[in-house]
Amino acid sequence: MTASPLQRVGAFALAALAGVGRPDDVTGEVLAGVVEKMTSHLVGTVKVAKAADLGGFWLGASYLLWPNSKLNPTARGKQSPPEREKLIREWRARPDLAGWPGVPCAYCGRAACDWYGKVDIPLGASVAHRNTTAPGHEGTPLCYPCVASLWAFPYGASLSGGRAALMHSWDDDFLARMTRSTVDQTLQDAAAGPSKGAKPGPYARELWVLRAVRAYSRRITSGVELIVLSNSNKEQLLATQELGQPVAEWLRSINRWPDRRAGYPALVAAQQSKQVPGEAFLAKRAFTRPAQVVDFAIGHVLGQISPKVLIPAETTALAPLLYSYCREVLTMDDKDVERIKELAGRLAALLGQDSRPGPFRDFIRANSKGGNLHGWFRSKGVDWLLFPRPNGTPPVLLPIQDYRLLFEDERSWSWRRLLVFAVLEALAEAGWEPKGSQEEFQEIKELADAAGEGQEEGAEQ
Numbered sequence: 001m002t003a004s005p006l007q008r009v010g011a012f013a014l015a016a017l018a019g020v021g022r023p024d025d026v027t028g029e030v031l032a033g034v035v036e037k038m039t040s041h042l043v044g045t046v047k048v049a050k051a052a053d054l055g056g057f058w059l060g061a062s063y064l065l066w067p068n069s070k071l072n073p074t075a076r077g078k079q080s081p082p083e084r085e086k087l088i089r090e091w092r093a094r095p096d097l098a099g100w101p102g103v104p105c106a107y108c109g110r111a112a113c114d115w116y117g118k119v120d121i122p123l124g125a126s127v128a129h130r131n132t133t134a135p136g137h138e139g140t141p142l143c144y145p146c147v148a149s150l151w152a153f154p155y156g157a158s159l160s161g162g163r164a165a166l167m168h169s170w171d172d173d174f175l176a177r178m179t180r181s182t183v184d185q186t187l188q189d190a191a192a193g194p195s196k197g198a199k200p201g202p203y204a205r206e207l208w209v210l211r212a213v214r215a216y217s218r219r220i221t222s223g224v225e226l227i228v229l230s231n232s233n234k235e236q237l238l239a240t241q242e243l244g245q246p247v248a249e250w251l252r253s254i255n256r257w258p259d260r261r262a263g264y265p266a267l268v269a270a271q272q273s274k275q276v277p278g279e280a281f282l283a284k285r286a287f288t289r290p291a292q293v294v295d296f297a298i299g300h301v302l303g304q305i306s307p308k309v310l311i312p313a314e315t316t317a318l319a320p321l322l323y324s325y326c327r328e329v330l331t332m333d334d335k336d337v338e339r340i341k342e343l344a345g346r347l348a349a350l351l352g353q354d355s356r357p358g359p360f361r362d363f364i365r366a367n368s369k370g371g372n373l374h375g376w377f378r379s380k381g382v383d384w385l386l387f388p389r390p391n392g393t394p395p396v397l398l399p400i401q402d403y404r405l406l407f408e409d410e411r412s413w414s415w416r417r418l419l420v421f422a423v424l425e426a427l428a429e430a431g432w433e434p435k436g437s438q439e440e441f442q443e444i445k446e447l448a449d450a451a452g453e454g455q456e457e458g459a460e461q
C-alpha cells in the first residue's frame with residue numbers, strides 16, 4: 001500500500017478480483033493469477049469489431065483509461081485477432097528479471113521491474129498528478145505489484161460517461177468494502193454487454209457515494225474522496241472532492257437511530273429543487289457546502305407555512321436530524337444548541353400563550369429580510385418580565401450568552417435560523433392551534449416565504 005489513492009484502490013481491487021481478504025494476501029501465484037485474469041478480460045476484446053459490440057466493454061473503457069495502448073492501436077482494424085492477443089499479452093507480461101532497471105519503484109521503493117509512462121499510469125496516480133514523462137527520461141520506474149494495482153484500479157471505479165469515478169478513503173475497512181462492491185458491479189457491467197441505460201441524473205456520482213456511505217455498517221473513521229478522472233487523448237481530467245468524515249459518519253448514522261431514520265424522507269424533500277432531486281442535492285451539499293443542508297431544510301420548513309398550516313408537520317420529523325447535524329457535522333457546541341432550544345421554549349410560551357397569531361407573525365417578520373430581531377427582543381424582554389413565566393424559567397428572556405450567539409457570534413446567522421426552527425418545533429410540541437382571519441394567516445405565509453428565502457445570505461457565510 002502506498003500514498004497514491006489510485007494505487008490503493010487498485011490494490012484492494014486486486015484483492016477483490018483474487019478473492020482474498022487483503023491486498024497483503026496478493027502475492028506470488030495469487031498475483032500472477034489475478035494479472036492473468038485481467039489480461040484475459042482484455043483478450044476477450046480481440047474478436048470484437050467495435051467497443052459498442054457485445055464483449056467490447058474493456059475496448060470502450062480503454063480509450064478513457066489506456067489511450068494508445070496495445071488494446072486500441074490505430075492499426076487495430078488491420079490486425080487479426082491472434083495479432084491483437086499477442087500484443088496485449090506482451091503489454092501485460094511480467095518483465096524478465098534480467099531486464100529490470102536496477103532502480104527503486106517510484107511508489108513503494110521496492111525494486112522496479114520496468115519504466116512506465118502515460119499508458120500505464122493514469123492521471124492522478126503519479127505523485128505530482130502528472131503522468132507525462134519529461135523528454136530524455138525513460139518514464140517512471142514501477143515494481144510489478146504497483147503497476148498491477150494501476151491496471152486493476154478501473155475495476156474499483158464506476159466507468160460511465162467517458163470518465164472513471166472512484167471512492168477513496170484512508171479508512172482501509174471502508175475502502176475494502178466499497179472497492180469490493182464496485183468490482184462486482186464492474187464485472188457485471190462488463191459481462192452484460194452494451195446497454196443504453198437511463199441518462200444519469202444530476203450529481204449522480206455524489207449520490208453514489210452518499211448511498212454507499214449510508215449502507216455501510218461500521219464507523220467511518222476518515223473522509224471519503226470522490227475522484228473523477230479521464231486519461232483520454234481528447235480530455236485530460238482529474239477532479240477530487242471530499243465528503244468530510246463528520247458528515248460521512250453522520251449520514252451513516254441515520255439508519256442506526258430510529259428518530260433520524262424516520263425524518264430522512266423529510267430531509268430529502270427539503271433539499272430538492274425544480275431541477276435536482278432531493279437526495280442528489282443532499283449529496284452535493286454534503287460534499288461542497290455542508291452548512292447549506294441545515295439552511296435549506298429550515299428554509300423549506302418556512303416555505304411550507306401556509307394560510308391553512310402555520311406549523312408545518314415536517315418540523316417534528318426534522319428536529320432529531322437538524323440538531324444532531326448541527327452538533328456532529330457543523331460542530332456547534334452542545335451547550336449552545338441547548339441554549340437555543342431553551343430560548344425557543346421561552347419564546348414559544350410567550351408566542352403561544354393564547355390562540356392569537358399576531359405575536360407569531362411579528363416573530364417571523366423579525367426574522368425576514370430587513371426584519372429587526374434585535375428590536376423585537378428588546379420589546380419582548382419587557383413582555384417576558386410581566387408574563388406569568390413557566391416554573392424554572394429565568395426572568396431575563398435573552399441572557400447575555402444567548403445574545404452573543406444571536407448577534408455577535410461568527411455564526412450568528414446559523415444560530416438565528418436554528419432559533420426560528422426551534423420555536424416552530426416548540427409550538428408544534430405544545431400543540432399550539434392559532435385562530436385568526438384568512439388575511440392574518442396569508443400575511444404570515446408571505447412573511448415566512450420571505451424569511452425562508454434568506455438562505456442564500458446564510459450560504460455566503
Ligand SMILES: [Zn+2]
Pocket residue numbers: 105106107108109110142143144145146147
Ligand atoms: Zn511498487
